[in-house]
Amino acid sequence: MQLARVHGFAISLDGFGTxxxxxxxxxxxxxxxxLHEWMMHTRYWHRMIxxxxxxVGVDNAFVDQHDYRIGAExxxxxxxxxxxxxxxxxxxxxxxxGWWGQNPPFHTPVFVLTHHPRPSFELEGxxxxxxxxxxxxxxxxxxxxAAGGLDVRIGGGPSMVREFLAAGVIDLLHxxxxxxxxxxxxxxxxxxxxxxxxxxxxxxSTPSGVTHMTFTRR
Amino acid sequence: MQLARVHGFAISLDGFGTxxxxxxxxxxxxxxxxLHEWMMHTRYWHRMIxxxxxxVGVDNAFVDQHDYRIGAExxxxxxxxxxxxxxxxxxxxxxxxGWWGQNPPFHTPVFVLTHHPRPSFELEGxxxxxxxxxxxxxxxxxxxxAAGGLDVRIGGGPSMVREFLAAGVIDLLHxxxxxxxxxxxxxxxxxxxxxxxxxxxxxxSTPSGVTHMTFTRR
Numbered sequence: 001m002q003l004a005r006v007h008g009f010a011i012s013l014d015g016f017g018t019x020x021x022x023x024x025x026x027x028x029x030x031x032x033x034x035l036h037e038w039m040m041h042t043r044y045w046h047r048m049i050x051x052x053x054x055x056v057g058v059d060n061a062f063v064d065q066h067d068y069r070i071g072a073e074x075x076x077x078x079x080x081x082x083x084x085x086x087x088x089x090x091x092x093x094x095x096x097x098g099w100w101g102q103n104p105p106f107h108t109p110v111f112v113l114t115h116h117p118r119p120s121f122e123l124e125g126x127x128x129x130x131x132x133x134x135x136x137x138x139x140x141x142x143x144x145x146a147a148g149g150l151d152v153r154i155g156g157g158p159s160m161v162r163e164f165l166a167a168g169v170i171d172l173l174h175x176x177x178x179x180x181x182x183x184x185x186x187x188x189x190x191x192x193x194x195x196x197x198x199x200x201x202x203x204x205s206t207p208s209g210v211t212h213m214t215f216t217r218r
Numbered sequence: 219m220q221l222a223r224v225h226g227f228a229i230s231l232d233g234f235g236t237x238x239x240x241x242x243x244x245x246x247x248x249x250x251x252x253l254h255e256w257m258m259h260t261r262y263w264h265r266m267i268x269x270x271x272x273x274v275g276v277d278n279a280f281v282d283q284h285d286y287r288i289g290a291e292x293x294x295x296x297x298x299x300x301x302x303x304x305x306x307x308x309x310x311x312x313x314x315x316g317w318w319g320q321n322p323p324f325h326t327p328v329f330v331l332t333h334h335p336r337p338s339f340e341l342e343g344x345x346x347x348x349x350x351x352x353x354x355x356x357x358x359x360x361x362x363x364a365a366g367g368l369d370v371r372i373g374g375g376p377s378m379v380r381e382f383l384a385a386g387v388i389d390l391l392h393x394x395x396x397x398x399x400x401x402x403x404x405x406x407x408x409x410x411x412x413x414x415x416x417x418x419x420x421x422x423s424t425p426s427g428v429t430h431m432t433f434t435r436r
Binding site for chain 2: 211
């Protein structure tokens, strides 16, 4: 059975998964790196940016799951780019191909949800980006077919995770709550009253100060 | 030094300290008892309702602090009564004297914040209720003077805790985050962007599923 899994999705105490004022210079808006500092101390992160070292404690155990036995990712367009509306740079020298350089950290097919489909492209390391105009169930069906029998990661941002939760298609939701009050941005929990009824919830706080929560579908 | 302390203040994952639709029959609105079930398993709670038993684990260690070395409480009017506006039942047989019967669980002076002051009254067990029209700093000054050198508990609800946090007068904030999504009600964190900068924050999750967080003023 292939699961739909969310991993390492960081939110503030007041439930914001990203800040306000997203731009090329500030992918998380006024939140800056504050939602992800806990992750930057892990071996997982160090390895991703080509460095030695990093902690292998509880935070790392959780974040290592991000890649393990994942065969495809679905992400919202907002994770791929801060641009909205029709693509204006296709085929130009400035064509946007994501934040992650020539060898993004996915190493699987990636399906970007957008109302403006565009041609697929391939980067190094097995990263193939597709662009599809589909709802949660259909997108998941497409991604599962491309995942080689492995699971599908639901990559965020907050709006698409919320949409997939509302559609009832997420099997594992791993939230990392960071003890900061962001005050503004995009909230994860809006419109999800009572969502916990469909899940077994476990929580564990770690010395870095964050609290990991797993929502496992019943 | 007398501290201003908040204890056992329960919020949902989406930050609501109380639900929607507060009434005499539903003091926490549609939240019902869901924000406080963790507490009902403790020895503290059992003792409060006159029963034997209850757990003496980590949840109980936190909730026992609610009373320890507290000499006065300040509460918002919304904690005292769901009624708003001028008091209409004073001196009648139906005069409202709180939810807690003849021997409320405070056993100290209690200062109720209201724009409609009314005469003080005394119940059993050292419970004396006063009604004052004052902002956070002034209310705290009054309560400290009545606390016999002990600390002052800031009793809630969410609007008054938020107001006292914004005023910068809270020394210890103990939050209990319950893994439910309430969806509606009164939020604790609104308008408190960046509040963590003034506090050292520690978190610990317990087997009951809640996460205790202490905010200790720097």
